[in-house]
Amino acid sequence: AQSVTQLDSQVPVFEEAPVELRCNYSSSVSVYLFWYVQYPNQGLQLLLKYLSGSTLVKGINGFEAEFNKSQTSFHLRKPSVHISDTAEYFCAVSEQGGSEKLVFGKGTKLTVNP
Amino acid sequence: NAGVMQNPRHLVRRRGQEARLRCSPMKGHSHVYWYRQLPEEGLKFMVYLQKENIIDESGMPKERFSAEFPKEGPSILRIQQVVRGDSAAYFCASSPEVLGPQHFGDGTRLSIL
Numbered sequence: 358a359q360s361v362t363q364l365d366s367q368v369p370v371f372e373e374a375p376v377e378l379r380c381n382y383s384s385s386v387s388v389y390l391f392w393y394v395q396y397p398n399q400g401l402q403l404l405l406k407y408l409s410g411s412t413l414v415k416g417i418n419g420f421e422a423e424f425n426k427s428q429t430s431f432h433l434r435k436p437s438v439h440i441s442d443t444a445e446y447f448c449a450v451s452e453q454g455g456s457e458k459l460v461f462g463k464g465t466k467l468t469v470n471p
Numbered sequence: 472n473a474g475v476m477q478n479p480r481h482l483v484r485r486r487g488q489e490a491r492l493r494c495s496p497m498k499g500h501s502h503v504y505w506y507r508q509l510p511e512e513g514l515k516f517m518v519y520l521q522k523e524n525i526i527d528e529s530g531m532p533k534e535r536f537s538a539e540f541p542k543e544g545p546s547i548l549r550i551q552q553v554v555r556g557d558s559a560a561y562f563c564a565s566s567p568e569v570l571g572p573q574h575f576g577d578g579t580r581l582s583i584l
Contacts, residue, residue, distance in 0.1 A: 361513075363513075393575075398577070399577050399578075400475070400477075400562055400564075400575035400576050400577045400578055401514070401562070401564075401575040402575070403572050403573070403574075406572065447513055447514070456519050456526055456527035456529075457502070457504075457519065457566070457569060457573075458504065458516040458519055458527055458529075458530070459504070459506075459514070459516060459564075459573065460516065461506075461513035461514045461515070462513050463511070463512055463513045464512075464513050
């Protein structure tokens with residue numbers, strides 16, 4: 358079974374500051390990794406995913422994440438955030454060769470202040 | 472290209488009633504997933520279906536919950552004899568193929584009185 362830990366439930370930052378949202382996972386098998394964003398009263402939108410290849414993955418809206426197998430981490434970063442980035446961010450994994458179901462972390466609420 | 476459509480967006484039921492949640496996947500998508508989000512929690516997987524088949528229902532409660540994805544029409548998540556603990560946001564996602572990205576609907580928020 359897999360599990361995902363998002364260490365920070367809330368992250369407040371100022372506009373134009375850099376941000377890192379942390380994600381660690383646990384799994385006995387190889388996994389695929391994802392970051393989703395959820396705006397209030399909406400569904401989840403895929404930001405980026407790691408399936409294989411380069412460990413640095415670039416996504417939409419200027420976000421990127423780096424897969425670190427030895428540390429079982431997949432932290433999300435953005436060098437300069439905007440007010441519009443205020444949302445909840447979810448890290449998720451799925452088991453390679455499994456049923457494609459996603460296992461989510463509890464989420465990190467990013468609040469960007471002016 | 473319309474996204475994943477879920478209806479209703481909000482559903483209110485009294486304890487003991489039935490709740491039926493509908494999900495129309497994106498055009499061309501034959502894989503459907505249902506997830507439940509409780510307050511202050513991440514999404515929890517419930518069931519994975521392909522057309523007319525349940526592939527993985529390891530996250531479904533053993534009683535009162537069922538799901539289907541018929542050959543024609545939307546996928547339906549059915550909750551019989553609802554209880555207060557069923558109050559949550561229920562999200563549907565669809566993908567076109569195995570390993571395809573899952574596209575999420577805006578969810579159905581179920582409230583039990």
